Amino acid sequence: MVKRNEQLDRVFGALADPTRRGILEQLSHGESTVGTLAAPHNVSQPAISRHLRVLERAGLIRRERKGREHHIRVDPSSVEEAQDWIAHYARFWKRQFDAVDDYLTKHGKKRKK
Amino acid sequence: MVKRNEQLDRVFGALADPTRRGILEQLSHGESTVGTLAAPHNVSQPAISRHLRVLERAGLIRRERKGREHHIRVDPSSVEEAQDWIAHYARFWKRQFDAVDDYLTKHGKKRKK
DNA sequence: ATTACGCTTAACCATTGGGTTATATATTAG
């Protein structure tokens, strides 16, 4: 009954870090290289290199070697699964939530805004 | 330029763990108590207790003490921010991705799928 | 009053994660 889904682990795990989210934001403007991606973050280049590896393992980015530079682009397919997971449950969560909210309203208890 | 958003860190971080996602799935069927939530997972009850604390800090659940039991329900508001973050960038990522895909198609290179 | 129950907290351990600097590898430039 314990549903394992390592892909979700990796995608959500990747998104949990601000530097990595920053990189994904940069990539929304288009393909880029490691050095360019690294510039605005004030961590060392090796650190960025490892963030990229995490993103790559999560399937969030693709890398194409062109000479000595690596051209990085985003791959949105793997994020879809995460998006779907949230969307699926959000439906039930919201229903749940609204029901409680209604109950509190009717019974005049501390209605939350 | 490095955009900090600790709330997103916490929400995505919380979702990155299978046990915690499991708990959220259970809660989609309705409010529950700590013991009931713990049952299907084969980790100790204190472990669940800490997972709940993580979820609570991320704003994903609410807790109401009723005598000696804690009644837990999901709070979907904080997940919305995460959902919005993904949705916002997914728009650009997808455009990005489709452009590359088109390019590859036109130039007859290894078209993916 | 005593015991049982539901849950949290504390103390501990092993693993992972994110950072660093130093070194390695491959490619381009001179």
Added chain:
DNA sequence: CTAATATATAACCCAATGGTTAAGCGTAAT
């Protein structure tokens, strides 16, 4: 050929994470 550039890997450090067992605390049952 040599030097510079782009990036990755190695070795290390420290803090955070996820698990455990043992103890604590408030509430309910007897």
